[in-house]
Amino acid sequence: MPKRKKQQNKRKNTPVTxxxxxxxxxxxxxxxxIIDGCKGIVDYGENYIKLNTGTVMTGVCGDGLLIKxxxxxxxxxxxxxxxxxxxx
Amino acid sequence: MIIIEILRYLFGYIxxxxxxxxxxxxxxxxxxxxxxxxxxxxxxxxxxxxxTIKGYLAVRGxxxxxxxxxxxxxKRGLIFFLKRxxxxxxxxxxxxxSVALIFILSQFVWSVSVVGNTTLxxxxxxxxxxxxxxxxxxxxxxVDLKEAAQTAVTENEKLSWAAVNRKGSxxxxxxxxITVQPQMYDNSKPTNVVASEDGLxxxxxxxxxxAEIQPGxxxxxxxxxxxxxxxxxxxxxxxVHADGHVKALVKKKETFSAEDFxxxxxxxxxxxxxxxFFGIKIPLGKxxxxxxxxxxxxxxxxxxxxxxxxxxxxxxxxxxEEKTNPELSFQDKxxxxxxxxxxxxxxxxxxxxxxxxxxxxDEFGKHYxxxxxxxxxxxxxxxxxVEKTNDIA
Numbered sequence: 001m002p003k004r005k006k007q008q009n010k011r012k013n014t015p016v017t018x019x020x021x022x023x024x025x026x027x028x029x030x031x032x033x034i035i036d037g038c039k040g041i042v043d044y045g046e047n048y049i050k051l052n053t054g055t056v057m058t059g060v061c062g063d064g065l066l067i068k069x070x071x072x073x074x075x076x077x078x079x080x081x082x083x084x085x086x087x088x
Numbered sequence: 089m090i091i092i093e094i095l096r097y098l099f100g101y102i103x104x105x106x107x108x109x110x111x112x113x114x115x116x117x118x119x120x121x122x123x124x125x126x127x128x129x130x131x132x133x134x135x136x137x138x139x140t141i142k143g144y145l146a147v148r149g150x151x152x153x154x155x156x157x158x159x160x161x162x163k164r165g166l167i168f169f170l171k172r173x174x175x176x177x178x179x180x181x182x183x184x185x186s187v188a189l190i191f192i193l194s195q196f197v198w199s200v201s202v203v204g205n206t207t208l209x210x211x212x213x214x215x216x217x218x219x220x221x222x223x224x225x226x227x228x229x230x231v232d233l234k235e236a237a238q239t240a241v242t243e244n245e246k247l248s249w250a251a252v253n254r255k256g257s258x259x260x261x262x263x264x265x266i267t268v269q270p271q272m273y274d275n276s277k278p279t280n281v282v283a284s285e286d287g288l289x290x291x292x293x294x295x296x297x298x299a300e301i302q303p304g305x306x307x308x309x310x311x312x313x314x315x316x317x318x319x320x321x322x323x324x325x326x327x328v329h330a331d332g333h334v335k336a337l338v339k340k341k342e343t344f345s346a347e348d349f350x351x352x353x354x355x356x357x358x359x360x361x362x363x364x365f366f367g368i369k370i371p372l373g374k375x376x377x378x379x380x381x382x383x384x385x386x387x388x389x390x391x392x393x394x395x396x397x398x399x400x401x402x403x404x405x406x407x408x409e410e411k412t413n414p415e416l417s418f419q420d421k422x423x424x425x426x427x428x429x430x431x432x433x434x435x436x437x438x439x440x441x442x443x444x445x446x447x448x449x450d451e452f453g454k455h456y457x458x459x460x461x462x463x464x465x466x467x468x469x470x471x472x473x474v475e476k477t478n479d480i481a
Contacts, residue, residue, distance in 0.1 A: 040119070044112040046130050067128035067137075070119055 023053045030081045032068075033060060038075040049077060050087075059085040100165025102144040103127075107134040109155030117150030118143075136161065196366055197226045198257040199394050205263050208246060216244055217261055222252060224396040225367015233259070258393060277471055278327035281314035283307045284468040287336030297330025307336065307466075316472050327472055334467035337441065342458045352407035362400040369400070376404030439463040 023037030035051060035058065043050035048061045061083035068076040106114055111130055118125050118139075123146050128137040139147060144160065151158045173179050200222060202210045217223070220236035233252040241250050249264040281297065286308045289301055297314040301307060316330035360373035364387070380403075387398030443460040 040116040041112040044115065044130055044135075046132060050112075065130070067115070067125075069126045070115060070128070071124060 023058075025058070025084075027081075030062075031078060033077045033081055033084070035075045035077070036073065038070070038073050041070075051075060055088065057087040059083070059087060061085075096138075096140075097164065098166050100141050100163070100167035101138050102141060102160050103136065103138045103162040103164065104144060104147070104158050104160045105134055105136050106147075106151060106156040106158045108157050109151075111135045111154075111156070114150055114154035114156050117153055118147060121146065121150060123147055123150065141167075193366070194257055195227055195229065196257065196396075197222075197224055197228060197231075197259055198366075198396050200224055200259045200261065201394075202261045202263065204265075206265055208263075208265055213261060213263060216240055216247075217252070222259060222261065223367060224364075228254070228257070237261075275329040275331070277329060278316050278474055279329050279331070279469045279471050280312055280316045281330050281332055281334065281467045282470045283309055283311045283313055283334070283336070284466050285309050285336075285338050285464070287338040287464070287466055289313075289334065289336050290463060291335045292332065293334075294332040296328055297332065313467055327474055331469070332467060333465060335463055336466045338462050338464045338466065340458075340460045340462060343455055353410050355406050355408045357403070357405035359401065359403045362402065364396070364398050364400055366396045376402045377406050378404060380405040380407065 023035070026034040026036070028034075035053060037053055038058075039052040039054065041049065042052050042057055047063060047065065048059060049065055049067070051058045051060070060077055060081060062079045062081040065077060065079040065081075068078050070076075111133070114135070115125065115128060123139060123143040125137045125139050125143070128135055144158075147158055170180070200214060200217070202213045205213055214223075217236065217240055220239050221231045222233075222236050233254060237250040237252045241247050246266055247263055248266040251262045253260045253262060275296075287306070289303050289305050289307060292299060292301070292303055292313070294314055297316050298318055300312045300315050307313065313334050314330045314332045316328050317325055318328055319325050356377065358374060358376040360371060360376055363370040363372065364385075382403045384401040384403075385398060386401070388395040439462060441461040441463060443458065446457050446459075448455055448457055
């Protein structure tokens with residue numbers, strides 16, 4: 001099989017994801033969310049935070065949301081997280 | 089995380105409120121410009137956050153660009169505390185003294201404890217290690233813990249291993265006691281068990297040999313109790329090391345005259361207290377006699393740890409020897425005699441069943457007779473002399 005065709009087949013088999021593979025999300029229960037690879041804050045409300053995580057936006061909904069720290073593309077959000085959504 | 093909070097407190101930080109614009113843009117701009125923000129909270133379009141002193145001075149730029157206005161809410165940290173209280177010299181002096189005290193006191197041993205000892209007393213081990221500098225109040229840097237432990241083991245025959253571990257200002261002496269080699273029981277020689285005293289046999293427990301008497305029999309000193317000669321069914325005989333426990337009821341009689349005894353009368357006693365503070369002993373009062381000396385230590389405790397602050401109470405007394413008071417009643421004398429007998433260990437029996445004291449007077453004067461019936465082990469090993477011969481067929 002030619003090399004080009006092999007590569008095409010490989011691409012077909014891997015699932016296509018719009019999510020930036022460099023972005024990592026870590027949850028500690030529903031009380032804390034650590035996002036590694038956060039480019040910035042898109043929208044910031046009382047009960048929701050929308051974050052720029054590369055190719056998709058990550059939305060966090062909850063009560064008493066607090067950005068504990070936001071430095072070096074690592075955001076730590078704490079509070080009672082009720083929903084996480086991804087919008088491409 | 090605690091370290092970060094401590095550092096933030098030491099360097100100081102400002103809690104501020106930003107309002108009136110775009111909070112998301114404000115946070116993004118601050119992050120881009122390297123202004124550290126933490127604990128950001130949005131409450132109805134107003135955000136509250138914390139930043140460093142330097143960060144708060146730089147936060148005006150992003151605030152202007154995002155249309156927000158900033159207002160400092162609280163200034164927290166050691167710097168602001170010192171600034172607020174710079175005129176209150178007492179607080180600063182007290183803080184400095186307490187820091188200095190903690191630093192100085194952490195250089196000394198606060199407590200020494202012993203673990204791993206089974207038969208040896210804590211006091212004995214502590215006194216042994218005290219010779220090598222391991223004591224309360226010693227300067228930690230001046231004591232070589234490893235060498236002290238090694239020297240203690242080499243110089244003390246009762247210890248097989250020791251180590252001194254340090255946990256801050258607390259030293260823990262860990263020891264292993266030496267295992268004494270048990271005495272080998274020589275059962276190679278053929279023996280009989282004979283009675284050492286007259287008595288009535290109460291129980292017989294044969295370990296080896298043949299019983300020659302039964303419980304309830306009366307025996308006199310020298311009687312054979314357990315024989316070391318075993319007769320076999322074929323008529324032949326062999327000699328063994330007979331052994332066993334034979335308990336008998338033995339009657340004892342001891343005679344004492346009142347002049348034989350003396351008692352001690354307290355002539356002088358003294359008690360004093362010593363304040364103990366980090367190894368320094370401050371006596372409160374005159375020294376106590378060294379005879380009949382006793383010491384009671386009472387130290388402050390924090391949880392399981394004993395603090396090196398306390399009071400030592402010393403007691404010493406001098407007794408003078410005096411002869412029996414002839415004015416004593418018969419009962420008193422009898423009690424005195426009985427007590428003296430016990431004290432002098434004249435009765436070496438396992439259990440005294442009955443005892444009585446009678447007063448008698450003869451040509452030598454007044455004396456007391458002590459009778460006792462005791463349950464006593466009377467078995468005594470007696471070697472059987474065997475001559476070995478070589479049978480020539």
